[in-house]
Amino acid sequence: MLKCRLIDFLFTLFPIKRWQGFLIRRHIQKCPACLGKLADAEEVKPFLIQEGEIENLEGLWPAVKARQGEGRGDVRIPLRRWRWVYASAFLAVAFAGLVWLSIIFFSGRGPSEDPLKGQFQINFIEIENEPAQAYVFRPQDSNTYFVWVEKKS
Numbered sequence: 001m002l003k004c005r006l007i008d009f010l011f012t013l014f015p016i017k018r019w020q021g022f023l024i025r026r027h028i029q030k031c032p033a034c035l036g037k038l039a040d041a042e043e044v045k046p047f048l049i050q051e052g053e054i055e056n057l058e059g060l061w062p063a064v065k066a067r068q069g070e071g072r073g074d075v076r077i078p079l080r081r082w083r084w085v086y087a088s089a090f091l092a093v094a095f096a097g098l099v100w101l102s103i104i105f106f107s108g109r110g111p112s113e114d115p116l117k118g119q120f121q122i123n124f125i126e127i128e129n130e131p132a133q134a135y136v137f138r139p140q141d142s143n144t145y146f147v148w149v150e151k152k153s
Contacts, residue, residue, distance in 0.1 A: 003027075003031070004027070004031060004033060004034060007023055007027045010023060011023050011024070013086075013087075013090060014087050014090075015083035015086070015087065016083075016087065122134045122136070122147070125149055127149060127150075127151050128151070130151055130152070131152050132149045132150060132151050132152060133149070133150050133151075133152055134147055134148070134149050135147070135148040135149075135150075136148075
């Protein structure tokens with residue numbers, strides 16, 4: 001049920017027809033609860049009009065248009081105009097949130113660290129009482145140092 005509510009929320013949040021169609025097709029094909037809510041052919045039959053039942057086609061479209069506007073009123077028309085604004089605003093807020101989270105979580109790591117923090121120096125090193133050469137390696141984004149020491153030839 002939670003997934004059904006999430007799909008419904010995403011459906012109303014992004015009023016883009018292709019997105020809504022994608023959500024409906026993907027979800028309804030897999031969700032038995034939503035499949036059970038769909039009307040079957042016998043329930044839909046009274047709403048369908050056969051071509052033979054229509055006598056005069058001249059006044060059909062004005063009658064359909066008038067009938068369509070009776071139930072809803074003009075509430076959805078302003079929302080339809082603003083749906084792109086709502087979707088764009090949501091995407092902008094989501095993008096700003098992702099940038100903000102990336103700054104919080106990834107700041108202070110890697111090369112941007114304080115260059116003096118954790119430095120050390122090898123002044124002198126010997127192997128079997130002979131001077132040696134030391135090599136220090138630090139992998140990027142790591143606090144680990146590898147020191148390799150070889151005898152000087």
